[in-house]
Amino acid sequence: MPSAPYQEINPPQRILLGPGPSNVHPRVQQAMMAPVLGHMDPYFYTVMEDTMSLLRYLFRTKNALTFPISATGSAGMEAGLCNFLEPGDVAVIANNGFFADRMINIASRCGAEIIRLDAEWGRIIEPEAIEAALKSQKKVKLLALVHAETSTGVLQPLTEAAQLAKQHEALFLVDAVTSLGGHEVAVDDWSIDICYSCSQKCIGCPPGLSPITVNQKAMETLKKRSHSVSSYYLDLSLLSKYWIRDGSRAYHHTAPASMFYALHEALVLIADEGLEARIQRHAEHGAALQAGLEAMGLVLHAQPGHRLSTLTTVCIPEGIDDARIRQRLLSDYSMEIGGGLGTLKGKVWRIGLMGYSSSEQNVLLVLSALEKLLADEGYKTETGAGIKAAVQSLRK
Ligand SMILES: Cc1ncc(COP(=O)(O)O)c(C=O)c1O
Numbered sequence: 001m002p003s004a005p006y007q008e009i010n011p012p013q014r015i016l017l018g019p020g021p022s023n024v025h026p027r028v029q030q031a032m033m034a035p036v037l038g039h040m041d042p043y044f045y046t047v048m049e050d051t052m053s054l055l056r057y058l059f060r061t062k063n064a065l066t067f068p069i070s071a072t073g074s075a076g077m078e079a080g081l082c083n084f085l086e087p088g089d090v091a092v093i094a095n096n097g098f099f100a101d102r103m104i105n106i107a108s109r110c111g112a113e114i115i116r117l118d119a120e121w122g123r124i125i126e127p128e129a130i131e132a133a134l135k136s137q138k139k140v141k142l143l144a145l146v147h148a149e150t151s152t153g154v155l156q157p158l159t160e161a162a163q164l165a166k167q168h169e170a171l172f173l174v175d176a177v178t179s180l181g182g183h184e185v186a187v188d189d190w191s192i193d194i195c196y197s198c199s200q201k202c203i204g205c206p207p208g209l210s211p212i213t214v215n216q217k218a219m220e221t222l223k224k225r226s227h228s229v230s231s232y233y234l235d236l237s238l239l240s241k242y243w244i245r246d247g248s249r250a251y252h253h254t255a256p257a258s259m260f261y262a263l264h265e266a267l268v269l270i271a272d273e274g275l276e277a278r279i280q281r282h283a284e285h286g287a288a289l290q291a292g293l294e295a296m297g298l299v300l301h302a303q304p305g306h307r308l309s310t311l312t313t314v315c316i317p318e319g320i321d322d323a324r325i326r327q328r329l330l331s332d333y334s335m336e337i338g339g340g341l342g343t344l345k346g347k348v349w350r351i352g353l354m355g356y357s358s359s360e361q362n363v364l365l366v367l368s369a370l371e372k373l374l375a376d377e378g379y380k381t382e383t384g385a386g387i388k389a390a391v392q393s394l395r396k
Contacts, residue, residue: 014330015357017366018338019150019311019350020178021200021207022357024262028205031265032258039242039255047264048243048255054267058180058203058275059195059213061187066213067243068199068263069234070256073177076196076210078106079234080173081144084194084218086227087111089141092133092170094125098151098341099175103144110230115140121343122152122313123303127160134168142171147185148178151341153302153313153350155183162191171218177201180211181270182282182310182354193218199259202282202310204355205266208259266355283309285353285363288393292367295389296374296381301348310358313340313348317379322346325373333369363390 016023037044048067055066069075081103085091091107094100095116107114115133117125125145134140143165145156158174165172173194176185180195182202187195194214200207214236222229222237229235233253241250270278286309290300293314301313316322322339326349329335338350351366353359367386374381 012334015333015335015362015365017351017353017357017362018336019201019352020198020354022202022204022352022354024206025204025266025269025356027269028262028265031261032206034258034261036257039257040249040251044255044257044260045245045249047260049245051260051264051267052243054264054271055211055213057271058267059185059187059211060189060275061213061215063187063213063215064244065215065219065236065240066211067239068209068211068260069196069239070208070253070259071210071233072200072207073196073198073210074102075234076177076198076212077103077175078231079210079212079236080175080194080196081106081142082110082231082234083222083229083236084142084171084173085110085112086225088113090115090137090139091142091144092117092130092140093144094146094156095119096123096125096152097121097146097149097154099149099177100146101342103146103175107144112141122154122301124154124156124306125161127157127164130161130164134164134170140168140170142173144173144175146175146177148176148183148308148310150178150311150350151344153300153308153311155179155306155308157306158190158192165193166191171221178308178311178354181278182358183308184279187213187215199263199266201352202354202358203263203266204269204357205262206259208256209263211263282353282358284394285358285360286310286312288360288363288390289351289353289367291393292363292386292390293370296367296371296386301344310352310354312351312353313344314351315348316346317374320374320377320379322349325349325370325377328373328376329369332373333365335366335369337366360394363394
């Protein structure tokens, strides 16, 4: 029997400018308070149908199988890989960041033979490297790229890669965890076969769901598998029997109703704003933040021309204490930014402007807070230079 006097939960209000989760719109928060329904309730089916149709708008696809997996982004990644790869299959996978590395890890657990597309962390994978890898083996089953690499701040171009995958009859899988809802992701126009994301970043919902879309071509390949999918929970053929309405729906697992309400509301907010306007908002705020950081004399980590607007990686100046700055942002301003991951630990900060957190107010707040805290640490910069550059960028 626990004996401590446990308290009512009362987390602080934070400004979430890290790699995710981002802040949640009050309407999304409110939606989670709606009555919980059973996963076979007729009203719940209408929520599911609307969610699928709103997700098709977001992914820019007509794919019938477009739905949220009941788990975080990593489950989307795992579903995308474990359904389509079996022992002995060959997969060509990016190797230029923390999440690309996670894809390699999962694909190797599926027993696939992996051809790594190496590039420095902070640089894109060039189409020439993709072509060479696809040509190097007899039959590549799947090409997998991270569209928005959250560890490095790089936006990977996809259209040439998609063409190459098509030419070589490989399935094309894209991780859009940090891009969907903040950058353009055009699944059908770009010939992406499998694409997944998460709820907690540019969609502006709490963590817990992983929207995924899979086209018919990819679903057909499932019928040719020689082993059943090792994961029951993420088996797309089983999941599709609950999500695709063809007379009846079969129970697969108990749907997390409150999370589905939240996602539904977040997607309605996106539709109200309009996808193009939303992407433009992310672009303007990302550009203003980056202009401000550079005007403060800071160096951006990601390859110029291929920077995310949703997540900016900035190099930590010599002699500045990474942890102390992030701790003071939290204690003095109740503001979260991210530290570096993997090989970039201690080398960069990751500043996210995603979903509801992508606002003019937050750009100006994080720049002024950083200027003050860096000055306290002895970093020399012209007072107000960051804000001035950001304001100029926003006026454009
Ligand atoms: C690009 C990318 N892929 C996959 C993931 C894993 O998502 P989650 O942490 O929601 O499981 C993340 C998480 O930040 C990510 O940034």
